[in-house]
Amino acid sequence: MSTATQFETNKIERTAPAQKKSSVSKVITDVAPDQLTRVPEMKSFKFSHSLGNFPALSIPSVRKLTLRLLEEKRFDQVHYRKGGPNKTKNSDADSVNDVLETIDSLETAGAWLRLTRVDEINEEFGEISEIFYDDLERLYQRDIRSKVMKTFVTLFISSPNEITPYHIDHSWNFLLQIGGRKTVHLFDADDPRVVRPQDREGFYMKQPSITQNHSVPGIPYDIAPGEAVHHPVHAPHWVQNGPEVSVSLSFGLCLHSMNDDAKVHQVNFMLRKMGFNPKAPRQSKWRDSVKKGAINLISDRKQNSFDDVVFSGVRRLHRVMKFARLTK
Numbered sequence: 001m002s003t004a005t006q007f008e009t010n011k012i013e014r015t016a017p018a019q020k021k022s023s024v025s026k027v028i029t030d031v032a033p034d035q036l037t038r039v040p041e042m043k044s045f046k047f048s049h050s051l052g053n054f055p056a057l058s059i060p061s062v063r064k065l066t067l068r069l070l071e072e073k074r075f076d077q078v079h080y081r082k083g084g085p086n087k088t089k090n091s092d093a094d095s096v097n098d099v100l101e102t103i104d105s106l107e108t109a110g111a112w113l114r115l116t117r118v119d120e121i122n123e124e125f126g127e128i129s130e131i132f133y134d135d136l137e138r139l140y141q142r143d144i145r146s147k148v149m150k151t152f153v154t155l156f157i158s159s160p161n162e163i164t165p166y167h168i169d170h171s172w173n174f175l176l177q178i179g180g181r182k183t184v185h186l187f188d189a190d191d192p193r194v195v196r197p198q199d200r201e202g203f204y205m206k207q208p209s210i211t212q213n214h215s216v217p218g219i220p221y222d223i224a225p226g227e228a229v230h231h232p233v234h235a236p237h238w239v240q241n242g243p244e245v246s247v248s249l250s251f252g253l254c255l256h257s258m259n260d261d262a263k264v265h266q267v268n269f270m271l272r273k274m275g276f277n278p279k280a281p282r283q284s285k286w287r288d289s290v291k292k293g294a295i296n297l298i299s300d301r302k303q304n305s306f307d308d309v310v311f312s313g314v315r316r317l318h319r320v321m322k323f324a325r326l327t328k
């Protein structure tokens with residue numbers, strides 16, 4: 001699958017941009033000439049931004065924002081862990097103090113905190129997101145807003161030297177470093193030695209994560225406050241924090257076209273299990289259409305989130321298979 005065709009479909013219009021009141025007039029401030037050549041190819045690239053050490057993203061402001069999310073019982077927007085990458089938890093009514101203690105001990109706790117959809121409760125993040133879209137559309141010289149089902153504006157806060165393990169994401173991502181430093185090791189999603197069709201298929205069936213092929217080098221992007229890196233869709237990456245507490249802001253664009261491809265990958269997963277060698281998305285229009293139709297048929301009618309759009313079909317299938325196993 002070529003990422004250069006990510007923009008093809010357009011089904012759900014995003015809401016109109018809000019009136020801009022932010023002090024920020026531009027988010028993307030510069031792309032160096034050697035990085036600019038990578039933009040039209042949809043490859044990873046580094047750029048400069050205006051939000052380095054932004055006051056609304058200082059640790060005290062992040063603590064206030066976290067407290068507000070917890071007070072409003074938005075537990076699905078606060079995820080955290082202490083002492084190792086495999087211990088991520090969703091917050092809940094019983095973990096409010098634990099989350100706040102985690103923030104207060106970031107220097108030493110070996111901790112990681114993710115606050116999602118922060119634009120839903122902080123107007124300024126919503127405005128910054130719209131300014132970012134303006135910059136992105138100028139950079140790519142095309143309409144991007146209408147290709148996006150949902151923008152995930154996410155904050156990542158982590159302890160010194162923390163590591164985020166190798167993984168892939170569904171969204172088209174732009175990671176802006178606000179405080180501290182980190183190195184993002186990015187690998188080419190279009191290289192079949194790096195991402196095999198089976199890896200994408202497994203990802204959309206929530207199978208164990210992709211395995212790194214250590215014989216293929218990636219690109220290490222060192223980012224400091226005011227610097228950022230573009231992650232193409234499905235580009236595997238792992239992240240190493242620097243010696244300070246790190247704060248990063250991520251714009252994750254969930255594209256309609258990727259949601260459609262996800263359903264083709266899900267059917268391909270099942271076909272491969274049956275011994276077939278299925279065609280990847282965008283190689284055959286009619287096959288894609290049949291596969292998407294099959295998943296849509298078993299998906300929830302009412303889809304309120306990205307998770308419903310992409311995963312409700314396979315969730316139902318799993319339930320049916322479990323029931324069949326129990327009753328046979």
Ligand SMILES: [Fe+2]
Nearest residue numbers: 167168169237
């Ligand atoms: Fe990621």
